Amino acid sequence: MKILICLSNVPDTTTKIKFTGDNTQFDAAGVQWIINPWDELALTRALEIKETSGTTIEKVTVLTVGKADTEPTLRKALAIGADDAVRIDAEPKDAYQVAAQITGFVKEQPYDIILCGIESSDYNGSTVGGMLAEFLDSPSVSSVSGLFLENGQIRLNREIDGGQEVLETMIPFVAIVQKGIAKEPRIPSMRGIMMARSKPLTVKPAVAADELTGFTAFELPPPHAKCKMIDAENVGELVKVFRNELKII
Amino acid sequence: MSVLAFTENWDGKFKKISFELVSYAHQLAAQMNTNAVVVSIGNVPEEELKKLGHYGASKIVRVEDNRISGLINKAFTAIIAQVAEKEGADVVVFSHNFTGKALAPRVAVRLRAGMASGVNALPDSLDPFVVKKGVFTGKAIGHITIKSAKKVLTLFPNSVEAIEADENAVIETFTPQLSDAHFATKVLEVKKVTDKVLLTDAEVVVSGGRGMKGADKWAPLEELAGLLGAAIACTRPVSDEGWRPHGEHVGQTGKIVAPNVYLAFGISGAIQHLGGISASKHIIAVNTDKDAPIFEAAEYGIVGDVQQVLPKLIEAVREAKKQ
Numbered sequence: 001m002k003i004l005i006c007l008s009n010v011p012d013t014t015t016k017i018k019f020t021g022d023n024t025q026f027d028a029a030g031v032q033w034i035i036n037p038w039d040e041l042a043l044t045r046a047l048e049i050k051e052t053s054g055t056t057i058e059k060v061t062v063l064t065v066g067k068a069d070t071e072p073t074l075r076k077a078l079a080i081g082a083d084d085a086v087r088i089d090a091e092p093k094d095a096y097q098v099a100a101q102i103t104g105f106v107k108e109q110p111y112d113i114i115l116c117g118i119e120s121s122d123y124n125g126s127t128v129g130g131m132l133a134e135f136l137d138s139p140s141v142s143s144v145s146g147l148f149l150e151n152g153q154i155r156l157n158r159e160i161d162g163g164q165e166v167l168e169t170m171i172p173f174v175a176i177v178q179k180g181i182a183k184e185p186r187i188p189s190m191r192g193i194m195m196a197r198s199k200p201l202t203v204k205p206a207v208a209a210d211e212l213t214g215f216t217a218f219e220l221p222p223p224h225a226k227c228k229m230i231d232a233e234n235v236g237e238l239v240k241v242f243r244n245e246l247k248i249i
Numbered sequence: 250m251s252v253l254a255f256t257e258n259w260d261g262k263f264k265k266i267s268f269e270l271v272s273y274a275h276q277l278a279a280q281m282n283t284n285a286v287v288v289s290i291g292n293v294p295e296e297e298l299k300k301l302g303h304y305g306a307s308k309i310v311r312v313e314d315n316r317i318s319g320l321i322n323k324a325f326t327a328i329i330a331q332v333a334e335k336e337g338a339d340v341v342v343f344s345h346n347f348t349g350k351a352l353a354p355r356v357a358v359r360l361r362a363g364m365a366s367g368v369n370a371l372p373d374s375l376d377p378f379v380v381k382k383g384v385f386t387g388k389a390i391g392h393i394t395i396k397s398a399k400k401v402l403t404l405f406p407n408s409v410e411a412i413e414a415d416e417n418a419v420i421e422t423f424t425p426q427l428s429d430a431h432f433a434t435k436v437l438e439v440k441k442v443t444d445k446v447l448l449t450d451a452e453v454v455v456s457g458g459r460g461m462k463g464a465d466k467w468a469p470l471e472e473l474a475g476l477l478g479a480a481i482a483c484t485r486p487v488s489d490e491g492w493r494p495h496g497e498h499v500g501q502t503g504k505i506v507a508p509n510v511y512l513a514f515g516i517s518g519a520i521q522h523l524g525g526i527s528a529s530k531h532i533i534a535v536n537t538d539k540d541a542p543i544f545e546a547a548e549y550g551i552v553g554d555v556q557q558v559l560p561k562l563i564e565a566v567r568e569a570k571k572q
């Protein structure tokens with residue numbers, strides 16, 4: 001079996017967010033780029049499955065749709081342990097366009113298990129994984145917090161409002177993963193970093209794909225009003241707020 | 250022309266999030282000079298379906314198929330897309346919860362619709378179609394333009410009010426075209442958390458961080474949550490340490506909540522935690538450190554030790570409730 005992990009390249013989660021061009025563009029100056037946290041967990045889980053299931057998993061590939069500046073992120077994924085990397089040479093603009101790019105590649109080179117993250121931490125789309133599944137006409141399971149391969153059978157845990165479900169699925173399929181899929185993201189070892197240099201990173205040309213959406217403007221939330229302080233000896237004041245203002249008691 | 254809303258049900262019942270969505274669809278439909286239609290999948294009693302009419306649905310399309318148990322993305326997608334086609338829907342709206350996030354992108358591809366997820370208001374304009382959504386996990390707001398003729402939106406929970414609007418909704422039954430290929434995934438088991446207020450559903454959330462100081466120190470917090478009818482949440486290190494279950498972890502990598510009131514006890518207010526709570530209407534924090542970043546996000550604050558403040562607060566709430 002082959003596993004594909006779709007990676008989005010996002011600003012480090014502590015980045016101070018600024019915009020340029022009259023608030024029409026994200027200001028990428030000085031930004032530290034990372035693998036989207038959920039995608040990093042997905043990669044970690046794929047490697048765990050590969051290591052514990054004998055020879056069942058032939059390879060773990062990572063893929064990103066992006067320009068050349070996303071290659072360090074792919075190299076990092078290789079250093080963590082992916083076998084090879086693919087970059088589709090297109091500027092990601094819209095989920096429909098990105099999913100169509102990935103579809104073009106997967107139709108040419110099929111994978112049994114495709115993993116996407118629940119959302120990119122930049123534009124919080126939660127969209128590409130589901131769109132990809134529909135383009136491929138594959139089953140999809142989302143909010144996946146556990147993925148297991150036992151005797152060639154796939155088991156998944158899915159988070160639902162108010163509990164958890166256990167599912168099985170046919171192959172190929174798309175899993176859209178979230179927290180819980182792996183405990184901690186793996187970090188590259190020195191040896192991993194050395195080996196990553198000689199692992200294949202293939203660049204594929206973009207296919208024709210439509211963009212159906214685009215961000216036209218941004219704004220920062222209004223500055224926060226100053227916190228009103230209540231004396232610790234006088235919690236009754238807070239209870240008054242509960243009753244009169246917030247109406248929760 | 251119409252606006253179609255997919256309302257999820259929980260054991261045959263709708264929740265506040267469903268009514269918010271129908272109300273949103275109704276207001277959007279009014280802007281577009283058309284009607285709001287609802288699609289409901291699975292067994293829901295007629296009087297429960299009728300409730301959707303009170304929030305502005307003019308038609309309810311009910312779909313039952315005995316192969317459906319639990320959420321099967323492919324089958325649900327096919328059903329919603331078929332209803333959207335039948336109803337000539339220009340916009341299809343979902344809730345931005347687990348189910349909506351699973352289905353909306355698939356339906357969007359089916360309809361060749363551009364999608365905006367987690368929108369938190371009615372569109373800024375219809376032509377071009379521009380709508381607002383949070384980006385960078387609550388750190389900014391983006392205005393996204395959808396250029397395609399058909400559109401799919403997911404609505405962020407708690408961002409619009411469910412406004413009553415009496416429509417005498419007609420209920421219609423629809424039989425979808427489904428094959429076995431639509432049922433390639435199977436739900437084997439459901440583990441429900443019962444008799445607790447659901448975190449993603451709660452009006453009030455009582456949350457604790459590392460300042461709670463240990464797994465055995467949560468009884469007062471649970472007691473306060475009980476008194477306020479609140480759900481319990483925690484920060485990531487708290488669930489990583491095993492002080493609290495993982496399902497309670499809130500933040501960028503955990504659940505995103507948007508309650509009316511979020512009470513933070515012993516939480517520093519790291520950016521990744523704030524990402525999961527910034528859509529809360531009112532944040533209240535208790536922390537020993539007057540410079541903790543949580544006070545920059547909070548509306549009310551108490552500088553104090555949770556172990557002293559919590560018992561006093563419980564006592565005062567108890568007294569207030571007697572009156």
Ligand SMILES: Cc1cc2nc3c(=O)[nH]c(=O)nc-3n(C[C@H](O)[C@H](O)[C@H](O)COP(=O)(O)OP(=O)(O)OC[C@H]3O[C@@H](n4cnc5c(N)ncnc54)[C@H](O)[C@@H]3O)c2cc1C
Pocket residue numbers: 013037457458459460461483484485486487498499500501502503514515516517518519520521522525535536537538541553554555556
């Ligand atoms: C990629 C990434 C993703 C992350 N995702 C998340 C996430 O989703 N959710 C999340 O929560 N974190 C997340 N984190 C971790 C985050 O950065 C913080 O480390 C975490 O939120 C801190 O948790 P805390 O506030 O409980 O603990 P601390 O930061 O240790 O804060 C404890 C607070 O309690 C106060 N305190 C101590 N004693 C008392 C007392 N007796 N009474 C009152 N107050 C007291 C202290 O003054 C302090 O402010 C993430 C980190 C990374 C790098």
Ligand SMILES: Nc1ncnc2c1ncn2[C@@H]1O[C@H](COP(=O)(O)O)[C@@H](O)[C@H]1O
Pocket residue numbers: 005006007008009036038039063064065066092095098115116117118119120121123124125126127128129
């Ligand atoms: N440019 C991209 N290249 C490859 N995968 C992506 C890209 N953008 C998003 N994804 C995948 O889709 C998931 C959800 O992203 P989004 O829909 O952008 O929130 C991510 O976690 C990735 O797995």
